[in-house]
Amino acid sequence: MSFAQARDIGIDYRDYQKVDCLPSGVRVTAIAGVWGDYVNIRCLFEDADDNRYLRNIRRWGDAxxxxxELDVDAKQILVGEVFEL
Structure with missing residues (x-):
């Protein structure tokens, strides 16, 4: 979704803690994927303790x-999908 779409439903990625890697040993739920510029996506996750994580994913060529850490393309992540790290 775009930044404007996320904002319209009450999601502001700036409220999420920026991380270079999602924390290991934690179960996280995908909240949204917010497009940045043409080379990145901001993936938003939340854990059971209401900690919020922003994982900025950059496009790497054909990959x-x-x-x-999830072994998945960010464009394939579904809202509400749960990951055990």
Missing amino acids: GYFVK
Whole structure:
């Protein structure tokens, strides 16, 4: 979704803690994917303790928007999907 769409439903990615890698040993739920510029996506996650994480994913050529710790392309993540790290 775009930044404007996220804002319209009450999601502001600036309220999320920026992380270079999602924390290990934590179960996170995908909240949204907010487009940045043409080379990145801001993936938003939340854990059971209401900690919010922003994982900025940059496009790497043909590899797409790969999230290494999840072993998935960010464009394939579904809202509400749960990941055990």
